[in-house]
Structures are given as structure tokens and as C-alpha cells.
Amino acid sequence: MIKLNSIEKVYRTERIETVALKDINLEVSKGQFLAVMGPSGCGKSTLLNIIGLLDKPTDGMVFLDGRDVAGMNDMQRAKLRNHKIGFVFQSFHLINDLSVLDNVELPLIYRFMSGKERRRRALKALEKVGLTARTRHFPSQLSGGQRQRVAIARAIVGEPELILADEPTGNLDSQMGADIMNILMQLNQDENTTVVMVTHDENLAGQTQRIIRLFDGSQVS
Numbered sequence: 001m002i003k004l005n006s007i008e009k010v011y012r013t014e015r016i017e018t019v020a021l022k023d024i025n026l027e028v029s030k031g032q033f034l035a036v037m038g039p040s041g042c043g044k045s046t047l048l049n050i051i052g053l054l055d056k057p058t059d060g061m062v063f064l065d066g067r068d069v070a071g072m073n074d075m076q077r078a079k080l081r082n083h084k085i086g087f088v089f090q091s092f093h094l095i096n097d098l099s100v101l102d103n104v105e106l107p108l109i110y111r112f113m114s115g116k117e118r119r120r121r122a123l124k125a126l127e128k129v130g131l132t133a134r135t136r137h138f139p140s141q142l143s144g145g146q147r148q149r150v151a152i153a154r155a156i157v158g159e160p161e162l163i164l165a166d167e168p169t170g171n172l173d174s175q176m177g178a179d180i181m182n183i184l185m186q187l188n189q190d191e192n193t194t195v196v197m198v199t200h201d202e203n204l205a206g207q208t209q210r211i212i213r214l215f216d217g218s219q220v221s
Contacts, residue, residue: 001162001194002028002051007060009046009217020046021217024060030161031192033185035205038214044198045166047214051196052085052164053077065161082110086155090167092147094139094154100126101135104153111158125153129183145176152183156193163187165197169204181207 007024010017021043028034036044049055050062053069062069065084069077094103104122126132129149139147148168155163165184169177181204187193197208205211213221 001030001032001065002026002196003061003063004051005061005063007047007050007057007062009043009050009055010058019217021050021057024219026212026219028194028196030194031188032210033188033195033208034197035208035211036196036198036214037200037202037205037211038220042214043217044214048164048166048196048198052087053081078110082107082158084161086158086160086163088148088151088155088163088165088168090170092139092144092151092171094147094150096139098138099135100131100137100139100142100150103139103150104157107154107158121157121159122153125157126150128156128187129153143176144172145179148172148176148180149183152180156187160193162194162196165195167198167200169199169201177201177204 004024004026007021008019009021010019024047036047038044046055050057053064064080069080072080101119101122104125105118108118108121123132123135126135129152131146131149131153134142134146139150142150163184168184169180172180184195184197185207188195199205212219
């Protein structure tokens with residue numbers, strides 16, 4: 001599903017050069033649940049952004065589902081992201097002026113499908129995360145855990161093969177965090193969705209199938 005060969009990411013300004021990732025070699029099989037761990041600033045989110053085609057490596061090769069993405073232009077990368085990848089972030093990134101249902105529908109607008117089909121898929125995604133009773137609510141009317149469930153519904157509405165989750169429980173208490181983890185595990189087990197999750201929580205990471213650790217931009221285990 002994912003293959004990274006000798007990935008390096010360097011951020012340069014006129015005065016300083018910062019190495020975010022160096023010599024990362026990683027393969028993730030389809031249907032695997034992988035946790036990425038390490039201290040703050042070690043390159044975890046940068047790695048996730050490169051896998052998710054939100055950023056490009058300075059050097060190295062990225063393969064997604066067997067396709068070399070290096071030669072793709074921005075439009076091709078955006079289309080591949082929209083069809084293959086769902087993103088879940090620590091800060092939810094919901095649009096406050098849109099209802100829950102409209103927030104979940106949003107990624108499907110770029111697929112040029114009918115409003116009726118978008119609504120059907122959005123309701124199906126909300127059912128999977130247990131929020132069918134909240135479709136007309138707005139994000140400000142929801143708890144943190146409910147907002148993260150909306151974010152997961154938005155991530156899965158397009159039926160992606162890969163979910164990238166960046167600290168999805170970081171802003172939640174332990175019980176809400178466990179609920180979110182259970183949803184991700186269910187998607188992985190029931191639908192064979194590949195999940196790559198950045199987390200600081202050893203307990204959550206221990207529930208995944210595999211853990212990799214980064215330190216100062218390098219993979220140490």
C-alpha cells in the first residue's frame with residue numbers, strides 16, 4: 001500500500017537548514033494498522049504529510065498502491081488524495097458554519113456526484129461513527145469526542161483505502177480517546193482499511209499491529 005525509499009525532507013531558508021527526515025525506508029501493507037511514535041519535533045507529522053501527498057520529499061521515492069507519485073502534478077496528487085486517502089487531525093478542522101452533515105459531505109463535492117448520492121454516503125458514514133442523531137447540529141454544539149467522530153466520518157465518506165490520523169485523540173480525555181481508537185480499529189478490521197496513526201500514547205500504540213519510532217528525523221525502530 002505504501003512504500004518509501006530513502007526519504008529525506010529538508011527545510012531551507014537563507015540562514016538555516018533543518019533536516020526533518022533522513023533516510024526513511026518504510027513499507028506498509030494493505031490492511032495494516034501502524035502507529036508512528038517519537039518525541040515532539042522528530043518528524044512524525046512531516047512523514048504523515050509526505051505519505052498523504054500534502055508535501056513532497058527533498059529526496060527519495062514515494063509509492064502509493066504501487067504508483068510512483070513523484071512525477072504527478074498537483075492536480076493528479078489532489079485527485080489521488082481525494083479517492084484514496086482520508087485524513088483525521090488532532091484539531092478536527094471542521095467548518096463551524098456548516099452542519100455536521102454538510103461537513104461530512106464536503107470531500108465528495110470534488111467528485112462531481114449528485115447531491116442525493118453525497119447525502120446518502122454522508123449519512124452512511126455518520127452511522128458508522130454513531131452520529132446519525134446529530135446531522136443537523138453544528139460543530140459548536142458538539143463535544144470534543146463528537147467532533148472527532150464527525151472528522152472521522154468526513155475522512156471515510158469517500159471510502160478511502162488509507163486513513164492517516166495525526167494525534168486523533170490528543171485533544172480528548174481517556175474515555176473519548178478510547179472511543180475514537182475503537183472506531184479506527186473497527187474500520188481496520190471490518191473493512192480492511194489501512195491506518196497510519198501518529199500518537200504519543202503508548203497504550204493506544206500497543207493496540208496497533210506495528211509501531212515505528214522516529215528520533216531526530218531518523219527511524220530508530
